[in-house]
Amino acid sequence: MYPLLTPLRIIEASSFVASPTAGLYLSQMGADVIRVDQIGGGPDYRRWPKTDAGASLYWEALNKGKRSVALDLANPEGRELLAALATAPGDDAGLFVTNFPVDGFLSHETLAKRRADLITVRIMGQADGGPALDYTVNCALGYPQLTGPASLGRTPVNHVLPAWDLLTGAYAAFALLAAERHRRLTGGGQEVRIPLSDVGIATVANLGMLAEVLETGADRERLGNEIYGAFGRDFLTRDGERLMIMAITPRQWSGLVAVLGIGETVADIEAARGVTFARDEGVRFEHRDALYPLVERAVAVRDAGELGAALDARHCCWGRYQPMSAAAHDPVLVGDNPIFADIDHPSGRRYPAPGAMATLPGLPRQTAVRAPRLGEHSDAVLADVLGLGSGAIGALHDRGIVAAAIVADS
Template structure:
């Protein structure tokens, strides 16, 4: 079947996580993504580690299905290569240091002056304008600036999230914006200049915590596995471990205590009649639930909760997720190539009934330099011999 983005070409000067995630999503949907890298090492995510048979785990995750060219953007010839590529592309995306693209002559105004239909996407930490415009940043710092660290962790210890949440939020909004811009261009012929700020993407994900602070005047507490607005919600003891339970409405509460925990008296306790009352009396509510959950094994209680329609989950480690029975049953793993070995990669979460995501290989640095340069009418041998370009 036709891939949704067949025929779309994206040129990206990208590194780290946010921008590569956005373009990988486009590659999965069939776009041709040409990744422009430095000749001296390329995207620095290549060397965060070498745990995937010699290739970095971040890089394998974020760069499948792309073509890699390595050129020196400090040279006029290197910049000319990028301009030639962009002249035939639909989208140009960059997440260089603030102001760097414009200094290289690759700013939106320059590129769209003769191609109004081009979509130019600028991804940065803080966006254009404001006192922090020129500051470099990365995921943990954005989590701190956005308030995410302030509400994550335990009452005693704030922590960042275990995954790069700010990067992922930004990459997802970036891909969404590109798809919207492409749709508008197909309807009207009009291109776009798009700006994505990591800070603004992450603050948007703060959601209810922002509104709680603005309108209740209170800082949401760090709750560990709990939830500041819902009870019971968290980890509860079983005979052989723990299980996560989340009850999000009063009907669910009555079902939990009556049909699962065999404690119907709790359904009539006025301290727990509504979620607001359960939150006010959280310690007593959690203690009452814990006193009952400890009567069953984790497996048995999980089965009872599932039969009653109460949301619950096991606390899985990452190794258990790799072999998650739901992912295996739904055949969600595919084999892709890297420069050193074949590896397993997870299909993207969007499933089309008539199309499977394009799970391309992860490129070596400069793997496609010669081919792409020749397509662009450039003397590849000359640039490679002079060190302006590099071929894997």
């Protein structure tokens, strides 16, 4: 956590991955992010993975550091409170992140009547307002036909990382800050719409892959664990460890050749084929039919620990394959990593939680803050942001418009 965005106040009305991710990143950089949910929780409040008691580890991970307000959004009075929070006055307020539909009570046009300089960042499925999720976007982009070994033919393989959700969330956080800067310069608010499908296809284009298929008229071949256009693949060591070994730069390639003691054979291949592998990663890829078996044999007679140390000494690029259960206890990734801190969570569990992924050497890192309990800050936010007195807040509770924290989630 870093206080870079203090005292920005952002109202978030969202669910699932992309929109909560935007709020999470903004919170981790110091913004006061207030998540507003339906009383009892929105559609993602019980999402897997869960504890045995039913508390969502997913929900408490994506909502760290935020404040929580619980309202009856099926009631016009509850909707009015959410609209009032989103459009509350203040130079550092009037910032709204949502994945609610374009139309309805949270439309930008409706909200902007209450505050003309409102900034709404709206995450959408498709640009035309149609629904889309990460998997439905991914299947349309062609990546499932590239994932997995060539033996699968054209059978699609969905990867498990919700990449488009995460990219969209990060882009939404960036877009909100860009719009906020524009408002400071011009005084004008605006709506920023970010469709998941547009993030997906734009990313494909930004990586040159759209131009590639237009240029070649064909889909890229399936490569399994091989890295397209460079030297990189998984290799098995003598003691049964599987390592991902890459050589992108000339230094990495020369180091790998030296560590494996294959310099003479590599020179013979270069001479026979009239090429040099020293400078161009693409040439190494083109001649992988000769290089991969050579490296495979050299790695197969080495133990992982000894080989890894030798690769490190020559500044080579490699990684050890390990299950997530091992990554969770990895001292470099988690145990000794300063972005993590052991904290108590609303689920009743205590486990490491990350703060900001960025490190700012000039600022002290603040400990990660747990997610709120649903409705934990309802009263405080209504008092501080909307100026409601205790009597008015009590009356809202009596009518079931507002709910306080659910202490025991089971």
